[in-house]
Amino acid sequence: MATYNKRGFKVPKPKDIEDIENNVDVDVQNSTTAEVFSTLDDNASKAEEWVAKNQKIIFGVVAAIALLTVGYLLYGKFVTEPKEIEAAEEMFVAQQNYQQAVDATTGQDSLFTLALNGADGKYGFIKIADEFSGTDAGNLANFYAGMAYLYTGKNTEAIAYLDKFSSKDIVLSALAKGAIGDAFAQRNQLKDALEYYEKAARMNPNDLTTPRFLYKAGQTALTLGQKQEALKYFTEIKESYEAAPEARNIDGLIGLSK
Structure with missing residues (x-):
């Protein structure tokens, strides 16, 4: 009469074979661990020597x-x-x-x-x-x-x-750059003045110095005949700094820049 293994059923191994395999696994693990510690010891010794x-x-x-x-x-x-x-x-x-x-x-x-x-x-x-x-x-x-x-x-x-x-002070640093612009303007070097007014306006945006130097930049650009640039500065004052003193007559300057 033929016999069949049920699906998934494994024939058990004899106990002596299991013991041999287990001992082999332990020996391998012990050998690997010993190698790791040996390597660490070697490295430590080299470090100490150095x-x-x-x-x-x-x-x-x-x-x-x-x-x-x-x-x-x-x-x-x-x-x-x-x-x-x-x-x-x-x-x-x-x-x-x-x-x-x-x-x-x-x-x-x-x-x-x-x-x-x-x-x-x-x-x-x-x-x-x-x-x-x-x-x-x-x-x-x-x-x-x-x-x-x-x-x-x-x-x-x-x-x-x-x-x-x-300076890291947002007001003083802007005032210094703007004052350099004023000095160039007094020397009638208007392109240089415009450059420094632009720097003063952009370096540390705030409600005090930014509209002030945008205004000066706009006036200088207008004097140089750069109407599009002037319009940009004046429009920014109107849209972003409407509470600033420089915004009071800004519509007239916007009209002159068009």
């Missing part, structure tokens, strides 16, 4: 980094900070003279000269910018010096100092 051979170099690099870090901290503590304080103290009188000049109705030039050259035993903006370059006060002195020169009609000097000034 460190041992290069100890002087490693310690030298670490010491140099530590020395630079400490030096930087000490420089900031004993050089930079006192220099910043000294520069700020020197700035006080110069800023006072500058503000008095801006507010004055007469004698402005003499007050701006005092702000630039110094008074009452204190430095003016020119000396501060030179002696304290690299400090915040020295950088700000470049801005004030440039503006003082602009007010007194010395446009070449104004451009030179304003170009040295840099």
Whole structure:
């Protein structure tokens, strides 16, 4: 009588064969694990040998980094900070003279000269910018010096100092670029003026300086006969800065630009 295996039914293996296969699997696993650990040991030994051979170099690099870090901290503590304080103290009188000049109705030039050259035993903006370059006060002195020169009609000097000034302040940075535009405009270099008015308007969009320099850019473009450019600037004021003072008579300027 014939016998048939049911579907999926496996003939069981003798126990001795199973034991042999299991032992082979364990041996293979043990062998592989041993190889891995052996490789790790070899790599660790090589790393230790390399460190041992290069100890002087490693310690030298670490010491140099530590020395630079400490030096930087000490420089900031004993050089930079006192220099910043000294520069700020020197700035006080110069800023006072500058503000008095801006507010004055007469004698402005003499007050701006005092702000630039110094008074009452204190430095003016020119000396501060030179002696304290690299400090915040020295950088700000470049801005004030440039503006003082602009007010007194010395446009070449104004451009030179304003170009040295840099700031993350969105208003001051835009005012500096716009003032360079004013200096070029006073020199009748209108293309250069338009370039800087454009930079001033675009660099840090805000409700104070952006419409102001868009307006100046539009007027300058109109003077240059660039009506399409002027229309673009004036239209932007109308559409995006309708609350700004520059928007009050903007429709008339838009009409002139068409």
